[in-house]
Amino acid sequence: MQKIKPLRYSARIGEKITIAVTPIGVGVFVAAALDGAVLTAEPDSPNAPRYEFDISGPAGTSHFVEMEFSFPQAGAGARYDVKVSGSNGGSDSFTVSKDDAVKDKGLRFKATA
Amino acid sequence: MKTLCGILTIVVVFFICGINVKAQQSPSLESLKEQIRTLEQIDRDPNTPPEVKTLNQSFLAERRSQLRDLTQKRIDSLRAYLSSVRASLSSSEIERVQQAVDELQTSLAEPQLKASADSAAAAAPVSGPTTATPDSNARSAANTPRVANAVAEVRPAAPQTPLTPVTDCTSDNSYTNAPPLLTEITERVADDIVNGKNAEEMVAGSFAKMYSYTVADALTVNSPVAVRTIRSLKAYQYLGETARIDKQVGAGSSSAGTTSAIEKPGFARLLGFAIEKGAILKDVEGSSLTLSTSPYVLFTMNGDGDTAENYARAGLLNRIGVSATFNIEDQNSVLASARRNQLTDWSVRARLYGDRSTRSKAFQKAWRDDIQPAIERRLAVLSGVERFISVHQSEFPDLDATNDQVDSAVASLMNSAAYKDANDADKKKMLSNTILCNIKSGVFDDINAHPQRVSESTRNQIVNNFVPSLAAALDNLEVVRGVLKDKLDALAKGPLATFAYTNHREPATSDYSEFKFLFEQDKTLFGMLNIVGNASFTMYNKPNALLNQSRIRDINAALSFEGAVDSPFLKNQPDLSKITYAFTGTYQRMRENEGLAGRKPDLVGLQFKLDVPIYGGFNFPIALTYTNGTEHTNRNDKRLNFGFKFDMDKLFALTKLIGMP
Numbered sequence: 001m002q003k004i005k006p007l008r009y010s011a012r013i014g015e016k017i018t019i020a021v022t023p024i025g026v027g028v029f030v031a032a033a034l035d036g037a038v039l040t041a042e043p044d045s046p047n048a049p050r051y052e053f054d055i056s057g058p059a060g061t062s063h064f065v066e067m068e069f070s071f072p073q074a075g076a077g078a079r080y081d082v083k084v085s086g087s088n089g090g091s092d093s094f095t096v097s098k099d100d101a102v103k104d105k106g107l108r109f110k111a112t113a
Numbered sequence: 114m115k116t117l118c119g120i121l122t123i124v125v126v127f128f129i130c131g132i133n134v135k136a137q138q139s140p141s142l143e144s145l146k147e148q149i150r151t152l153e154q155i156d157r158d159p160n161t162p163p164e165v166k167t168l169n170q171s172f173l174a175e176r177r178s179q180l181r182d183l184t185q186k187r188i189d190s191l192r193a194y195l196s197s198v199r200a201s202l203s204s205s206e207i208e209r210v211q212q213a214v215d216e217l218q219t220s221l222a223e224p225q226l227k228a229s230a231d232s233a234a235a236a237a238p239v240s241g242p243t244t245a246t247p248d249s250n251a252r253s254a255a256n257t258p259r260v261a262n263a264v265a266e267v268r269p270a271a272p273q274t275p276l277t278p279v280t281d282c283t284s285d286n287s288y289t290n291a292p293p294l295l296t297e298i299t300e301r302v303a304d305d306i307v308n309g310k311n312a313e314e315m316v317a318g319s320f321a322k323m324y325s326y327t328v329a330d331a332l333t334v335n336s337p338v339a340v341r342t343i344r345s346l347k348a349y350q351y352l353g354e355t356a357r358i359d360k361q362v363g364a365g366s367s368s369a370g371t372t373s374a375i376e377k378p379g380f381a382r383l384l385g386f387a388i389e390k391g392a393i394l395k396d397v398e399g400s401s402l403t404l405s406t407s408p409y410v411l412f413t414m415n416g417d418g419d420t421a422e423n424y425a426r427a428g429l430l431n432r433i434g435v436s437a438t439f440n441i442e443d444q445n446s447v448l449a450s451a452r453r454n455q456l457t458d459w460s461v462r463a464r465l466y467g468d469r470s471t472r473s474k475a476f477q478k479a480w481r482d483d484i485q486p487a488i489e490r491r492l493a494v495l496s497g498v499e500r501f502i503s504v505h506q507s508e509f510p511d512l513d514a515t516n517d518q519v520d521s522a523v524a525s526l527m528n529s530a531a532y533k534d535a536n537d538a539d540k541k542k543m544l545s546n547t548i549l550c551n552i553k554s555g556v557f558d559d560i561n562a563h564p565q566r567v568s569e570s571t572r573n574q575i576v577n578n579f580v581p582s583l584a585a586a587l588d589n590l591e592v593v594r595g596v597l598k599d600k601l602d603a604l605a606k607g608p609l610a611t612f613a614y615t616n617h618r619e620p621a622t623s624d625y626s627e628f629k630f631l632f633e634q635d636k637t638l639f640g641m642l643n644i645v646g647n648a649s650f651t652m653y654n655k656p657n658a659l660l661n662q663s664r665i666r667d668i669n670a671a672l673s674f675e676g677a678v679d680s681p682f683l684k685n686q687p688d689l690s691k692i693t694y695a696f697t698g699t700y701q702r703m704r705e706n707e708g709l710a711g712r713k714p715d716l717v718g719l720q721f722k723l724d725v726p727i728y729g730g731f732n733f734p735i736a737l738t739y740t741n742g743t744e745h746t747n748r749n750d751k752r753l754n755f756g757f758k759f760d761m762d763k764l765f766a767l768t769k770l771i772g773m774p
Binding site: 073 | 298305310311313314315317318320321322352418419420421422424425471472476477480485489491492493494495496498499500504506512513516597601
């Protein structure tokens with residue numbers, strides 16, 4: 001996986017992408033979808049949700065992950081730390097805080113041959 | 114003859130190109146205009162061979178881009194000049210400068226600077242930036258053959274270079290009738306950028322949504338048949354966040370200076386402090402400072418912090434709270450009063466039953482089962498249409514190129530003197546305008562300029578599938594918003610039982626210990642009011658027989674009926690705390706007062722208390738109290754107490770609110 005720009009990546013077809021979310025000062029209130037279908041966190045990650053999917057292409061197209069981070073009654077300083085990584089290497093991270101105006105993030109992964 | 118013509122034309126083109134090399138060293142508006150005029154003549158000449166025309170068109174596009182950039186730089190320079198020396202200029206001089214700016218602005222709209230979409234599209238892909246205007250953008254995508262819907266047949270558009278940002282997008286919003294969904298997310302992005310977030314990250318994180326909204330707008334607004342337009346959909350608001358009202362942030366009911374006649378079983382898990390003035394069932398005036406925390410805070414200092422993982426592992430530590438209350442002498446430096454000799458009491462509380470935190474397992478399960486699916490539905494609709502557009506990208510303006518165009522425009526804006534000198538509100542407006550303006554020209558205008566590029570099946574998919582699906586998802590979210598509100602209300606009103614131990618320090622008499630059971634249950638009376646009950650007894654650590662003291666100091670009971678209404682002071686604010694009111698009755702049996710002249714062993718108190726949230730984190734509690742006596746006198750007393758409370762849990766929100774205009 002290569003970072004093209006923040007939240008924009010390229011990844012090879014067949015590569016596994018992992019998105020790991022760490023909630024801090026807040027419960028697990030994360031929702032995600034990939035290309036029109038709900039993206040479910042891995043069952044072994046109830047308190048730090050981890051989402052995984054494979055880049056399937058076709059080459060030149062992009063996969064779209066939409067995520068929303070909620071903060072119901074969370075205290076000051078609550079945030080989610082998010083790490084994005086690819087099975088062929090490369091990683092990136094970003095944070096969504098309670099005080100942010102935008103609490104839903106779109107990530108896109110351009111498939112390469 | 115035709116061959117000779119071609120050779121001569123090539124010589125002319127390269128002669129002009131040679132001039133341009135010189136012009137690039139010292140470009141002038143006039144020389145660029147002259148070159149463009151010459152190149153346009155060659156372009157229009159029917160005798161120009163096709164290969165020369167193609168080459169000529171690429172040079173023409175490059176000149177136009179240079180001329181546009183240079184004109185914009187002149188405008189920026191003149192504006193910066195006017196801004197810095199305006200006070201030193203006469204009105205006529207200001208007018209002259211303004212006139213020069215206006216002329217340059219007008220020249221930006223001249224046909225000479227307007228790239229012809231058709232001629233540019235016919236040109237071979239150029240290595241330099243193409244010209245872009247709000248009306249027409251030359252895109253190689255226009256030449257890419259349209260493909261069927263199947264993913265396997267996808268033919269990605271040819272690689273595109275970033276488009277030149279549209280100029281003069283900051284002063285006005287050219288996309289005045291943009292869908293509310295689009296303007297709302299754009300304003301949020303602008304808000305985060307102004308607050309210091311990385312601009313590219315903020316734009317990228319929302320760009321696919323913005324793009325999809327704009328595509329849907331372009332396709333629905335001019336639909337030949339009546340369809341639900343995306344403009345009819347309301348802006349999306351994240352599911353609400355409300356404040357807790359069950360926490361005992363102020364001093365306990367028996368501390369000096371408290372306005373509470375009854376204690377609540379909740380407690381601040383992180384640091385909180387409150388300052389209150391006044392007294393109830395005490396005949397001293399005083400002020401108190403309460404500091405409270407939890408051992409859980411210590412548990413989180415293992416390097417990971419207050420993560421959901423740590424919270425789940427902490428177990429019992431989340432059920433314990435500790436606090437200390439101090440007398441305050443210096444109102445200007447309240448924390449300096451938090452010294453041992455100012456300590457009036459300290460307490461430990463343990464939650465026995467119930468959990469009112471949204472981090473509780475029960476609430477998280479309710480969220481997963483009832484709330485999250487509605488959020489996921491909207492996200493699935495959005496990511497679905499984004500993917501759909503991606504596999505049909507030859508029918509639409511290039512997503513990445515348009516994103517880059519917006520990035521470039523935002524970066525250019527943020528480097529401008531006008532932006533740097535603007536206040537935060539103006540910066541947000543400038544950023545919003547820039548994003549909307551560029552996305553309009555790059556997507557909305559482009560689609561409308563090439564209506565034939567979007568196939569009927571693709572159009573149908575977006576107009577008749579995406580927009581209705583999004584509308585349904587948003588409608589469903591509104592329903593779920595009500596469900597969430599009910600769940601939060603239920604969470605705040607669930608039964609809660611706490612045991613509290615308090616050590617009271619009484620320099621004038623004797624220190625004593627208080628053992629208290631606190632219970633709260635909502636809607637037990639007439640299904641309307643919240644009921645809070647306390648029952649406690651206190652014991653002297655070292656009873657003094659000379660003061661008629663025995664081991665048991667007193668037995669105490671309190672009952673409170675509470676209600677809440679929305680606060681008019683917090684409209685349009687993220688803090689959704691409510692005005693709470695409470696009728697409280699207390700009874701205290703003071704054994705040591707038995708048989709003592711001037712004292713009563715049975716003390717009764719009645720209180721009406723109003724707690725009004727004024728501004729994020731600040732509350733104004735006011736209480737009217739009647740007592741038939743106090744611990745030290747048998748005189749009736751009527752008293753009005755007031756104060757203010759400050760919740761540290763809302764500190765950052767408060768700081769942000771103070772910073773808002």
